[in-house]
Amino acid sequence: MSARISMSQNSVDTGGTSPHVVIAESMGPHPAPLGLDAPLALLGGGDRLMPGGMASALGIDHVRGLRTFMAEACRSQVLAGRDWYQQPPLALLGQHGVGKGFAARWIARHAGLPLFRMPVTYDFAANQPDSDGVEMRLPAVPLIAMAASRCANPIVVVELDVDHPPEGVALEELVRMLDPRRNERWLDKAQDAIFDLGHISWIVQVHGRPQPRGGVHDPNASRGITAALPPLLADLIKDVGLILRIGPLSELEDMRRLDVAVEICASHAAADRFAIAAVHDHLLEIRRDRVDHLPCGSLVREAERALASHRAGGMG
Amino acid sequence: MPEPSPPPLRLTRSSDASGPAYLPVPYEPVWPAASDGPLEHSVRLEQIGAIVSLVREMSCGGEVVTRTVAWSAVHEGEDRATDAYEALGAHQADLLYWSVAALALGEAYVSDVVAPLIAKFIEERDAERARIAQQVEEARRKAEAKLAAETALGFWVKTKKGRYLLNLHRGGSRTQPLWSIAFDEAWERDRFWDWIGQLQDRFAEIAVEAQKVDWADLERRLLREMLVTEQQVKKQGLGSGGRRPLRFWRGDL
Numbered sequence: 001m002s003a004r005i006s007m008s009q010n011s012v013d014t015g016g017t018s019p020h021v022v023i024a025e026s027m028g029p030h031p032a033p034l035g036l037d038a039p040l041a042l043l044g045g046g047d048r049l050m051p052g053g054m055a056s057a058l059g060i061d062h063v064r065g066l067r068t069f070m071a072e073a074c075r076s077q078v079l080a081g082r083d084w085y086q087q088p089p090l091a092l093l094g095q096h097g098v099g100k101g102f103a104a105r106w107i108a109r110h111a112g113l114p115l116f117r118m119p120v121t122y123d124f125a126a127n128q129p130d131s132d133g134v135e136m137r138l139p140a141v142p143l144i145a146m147a148a149s150r151c152a153n154p155i156v157v158v159e160l161d162v163d164h165p166p167e168g169v170a171l172e173e174l175v176r177m178l179d180p181r182r183n184e185r186w187l188d189k190a191q192d193a194i195f196d197l198g199h200i201s202w203i204v205q206v207h208g209r210p211q212p213r214g215g216v217h218d219p220n221a222s223r224g225i226t227a228a229l230p231p232l233l234a235d236l237i238k239d240v241g242l243i244l245r246i247g248p249l250s251e252l253e254d255m256r257r258l259d260v261a262v263e264i265c266a267s268h269a270a271a272d273r274f275a276i277a278a279v280h281d282h283l284l285e286i287r288r289d290r291v292d293h294l295p296c297g298s299l300v301r302e303a304e305r306a307l308a309s310h311r312a313g314g315m316g
Numbered sequence: 317m318p319e320p321s322p323p324p325l326r327l328t329r330s331s332d333a334s335g336p337a338y339l340p341v342p343y344e345p346v347w348p349a350a351s352d353g354p355l356e357h358s359v360r361l362e363q364i365g366a367i368v369s370l371v372r373e374m375s376c377g378g379e380v381v382t383r384t385v386a387w388s389a390v391h392e393g394e395d396r397a398t399d400a401y402e403a404l405g406a407h408q409a410d411l412l413y414w415s416v417a418a419l420a421l422g423e424a425y426v427s428d429v430v431a432p433l434i435a436k437f438i439e440e441r442d443a444e445r446a447r448i449a450q451q452v453e454e455a456r457r458k459a460e461a462k463l464a465a466e467t468a469l470g471f472w473v474k475t476k477k478g479r480y481l482l483n484l485h486r487g488g489s490r491t492q493p494l495w496s497i498a499f500d501e502a503w504e505r506d507r508f509w510d511w512i513g514q515l516q517d518r519f520a521e522i523a524v525e526a527q528k529v530d531w532a533d534l535e536r537r538l539l540r541e542m543l544v545t546e547q548q549v550k551k552q553g554l555g556s557g558g559r560r561p562l563r564f565w566r567g568d569l
Contacts (some may be wrong), residue, residue, distance in 0.1 A: 051345040051374060051382045055355075058420060061412055071355045074346040119478060255413045262420045271423045280421065 001313050018043050020081055021152045023196040032193040033139055034147035042153050042199060044085025044111040048073035049074040054085075059263035062256040063103050069242045070107060084199070085111040086153050089241035091204040091234075093227040096294025098246045099256060101157075104203045106263055108155045114199065115155045116145035122164040124174055137190045142177070142197055153199035158208045165230050175236050180201045203230065204237065248293030257283040257299060264303035275310055282306035345382050353377035359386075359411045365399040366391045370404075370426070372415050387418035387426045403437030404430055469494075469519035471512065473505065480505040482512075485521060495526035497535050509559045511542040514567035545569070 020039035024032035031037050048054050055071035073087035087107075092100040108115035116140040138144070145154045158174070160166070166174055176182055177197060184198035208227035227245075229237065237243050261280040265271050283303060286294060355376050362369045369388035374381045391397040404411075418426040465487065472489040474481040480502050481494035499505040525534055545560045548569055555561040 022500070051347055055374065056372075056382055056384070058416055061416055067357050068355055071357070074356065075350065078347050080352060251409055258413060258416055258420065262416070273420065276420045279423075315412070 009069050017235060018302040020059065021196070021199065023146060023152050023199070025129075025194045026192065027187075027194060028192040030192065031193075033191050034143065036143060036147055036193075036195065040146055040150055040152035042082075042084035042247050044113050044153065045083030048085060048110065048112060051075075051077050054107075056111050059259045060103065060106050060267065061260045062252045063099065063147075063244065063246055065242070065244050066103055066107075069244070085113060085152055085201065086199055087241075088180065088199045089202045089204065089228055091206065091237045091238045091241070092246060093206050093243065093246065093258060094208070094227070094246035095227065096207045096295070097293060098207075098248050099296035100205045100207060102260070102263070102296045102300065103246070104155065104157050104205065107201075107203070109263075111155070111201075111268055113153065113155050114145070114149040114151055115157060116141060116149075117143075117157045117159055118142065119159045119161070120166055120174060122166055123159040124166045126169040137192055140177075142200055143188070143191070143195060146200075151197070153201065155201045155203060158202060158204045160204060160229070162206060162208060162227060167230065171230050171232050178233070179236055180202070180240055197209070202241075204233065250288075253288065253293070254284070256296070257286075259278060260296070260299045261304050264300060264307060268304070268307055270307060270311070275307060278310035279306045280305045282309075299311060348376040348379060348381060352379065355381065355459070359415045361401055361404055361411065364399055366394050366397045368397050368400045368404065370411060370415050370418060384415075386415040387423045387551065389427060389430075390424075399438050399441070400430075400434045400442075403434040407433065469516075469523055471508075471509065471519075482509060482518065484526065486523065494523045495531055495534065497538075503559045507562070508539070508542060510560050510562040510565065511545055512538065514562075515564060 002123075020041055020114045022037060022039050024036035026032045026037060034123075037076045046053075051071070053074065055067065055074050060066055060070075070087065071091065074085070077084065077086060092103055094100055105115060107113075139147075142154075144155055146152055158178070165171075177186060183200075184196050186195045186197045188195055198272055206227040206229060228234075229243065234243065258280055261276050261283055262271075265279055267284050269274075282308070283299060286299070286302060288294070326560055329463050353376050355374055357372075357374050359370065359372050362371050367388055367390050370386045372382075372384040372386050373449075374383075389400065391400055410524065414426045414429065417429075467487060469484065469486050472483050472485055474489075476481055476498075480499045482497050482499070482505050483489070484495040485493055497505075522534070524537070525536065542562075545565075546555065549555045549562060554563075554565065556563045
């Protein structure tokens with residue numbers, strides 16, 4: 001038996017016995033910012049990486065291909081003797097609400113890693129030197145994430161703006177940050193230091209904009225946009241990672257609702273069948289829209305509400 | 317230093333219906349080498365004897381890495397298990413959902429879901445089998461009737477060149493006669509038919525004899541037999557007299 005429900009309220013690895021790594025090297029007289037030149041923990045190792053670990057955990061079967069991708073990442077880490085979780089760049093594409101964020105959070109929780117979001121738009125500039133020495137620039141989000149969590153391998157979700165995606169230099173900058181062949185020595189000119197971003201698990205999230213429905217036709221109104229990666233980024237992720245397009249598949253809707261029930265109960269330390277059944281029953285009762293899928297965020301909120309109600313009923 | 321997070325719990329199939337069991341896994345499977353091939357996940361049905369199971373597997377290069385029996389049911393016999401296997405096999409799209417539901421909600425949940433599906437499958441299958449059996453029986457009866465018609469022996473009357481014939485055919489009067497007897501008068505032919513017509517169980521024997529002996533010899537022998545029968549019937553006082561003494565004879569002596 002190896003399928004399991006991983007249950008914990010705060011499942012981020014504490015890093016007590018985890019390996020550590022120094023990810024910053026100052027180029028000047030000052031130490032690297034945010035204490036990043038001190039060793040940081042590499043989290044998510046141990047049983048999680050084994051075949052019976054997160055690769056067999058329940059709650060993600062509605063996202064086709066994700067389990068195998070994650071299992072391959074675990075296998076790769078174990079066989080290389082790396083006792084921490086790290087995955088190749090993963091792109092999750094799909095309409096708003098199909099469950100991209102749910103999938104990212106699921107990976108983070110089961111890997112025991114902190115998750116941070118990094119909104120990226122057309123003016124993305126992670127590596128610009130300070131112009132005059134007066135106006136200071138904050139370190140890039142991944143650096144702040146590692147410093148805040150004291151973790152060298154957090155999950156960073158890159159949220160691409162579908163209306164204003166990065167282009168040109170901004171896109172090249174983003175690709176350089178994510179490229180596992182180059183990001184082990186990422187130069188930050190403003191911080192005057194070299195950082196190792198190679199332990200971060202990058203998840204690029206792009207959601208399309210739905211076509212407006214109803215009302216008076218307005219030719220100037222914004223049109224629906226299909227989620228797509230900028231070509232340069234798509235090429236990179238195709239080469240070294242995986243692009244998953246998540247569609248609102250009606251045949252997987254029951255599976256999605258059950259996965260949400262399992263995951264919400266497990267993440268709230270309520271992985272018993274009665275709690276899951278109560279949440280699942282509630283989610284199955286929610287109306288199904290023939291045109292649009294029910295946003296995953298709504299399902300999660302309903303699941304949390306149903307679980308709270310179940311607990312209140314049980315306590316009463 | 318914060319408390320370490322609790323070890324992940326494994327959900328295993330339990331024989332205790334009162335609730336899920338969180339049991340230690342007896343062994344920890346290991347990853348195969350990358351050179352063994354890519355990993356694959358599957359959910360499939362298995363039947364071993366009277367037991368049908370729903371199995372989640374992770375495999376690599378044809379070798380199983382992890383295997384979880386998510387749900388299983390013991391049936392009354394192997395035939396019933398085969399029915400269940402075939403019934404559930406028609407719902408491939410649901411196997412993934414059922415496997416998760418069995419592990420998360422309990423096997424009873426899936427058993428309740430699949431029971432009516434299996435019952436419906438058996439009902440439809442039995443109806444289909446009955447329909448096919450009826451079709452086969454109908455076809456068999458038609459074939460038998462056709463064969464009987466094609467192989468049945470019978471005498472047909474015919475006139476040829478002023479003579480009255482009684483021909484023995486197999487499969488109808490259009491076939492080549494197996495044997496033939498000719499009379500000068502119609503009543504003579506009818507007299508002979510009054511006798512031979514009551515001896516249908518001997519037609520086959522006559523047909524065989526006709527292949528072996530001269531037709532005239534066979535004619536003489538049968539006419540003699542007819543006359544003997546006529547005499548016996550007359551002695552019993554059952555003859556009808558006239559030219560056709562066996563007209564009302566029905567084969568009994």
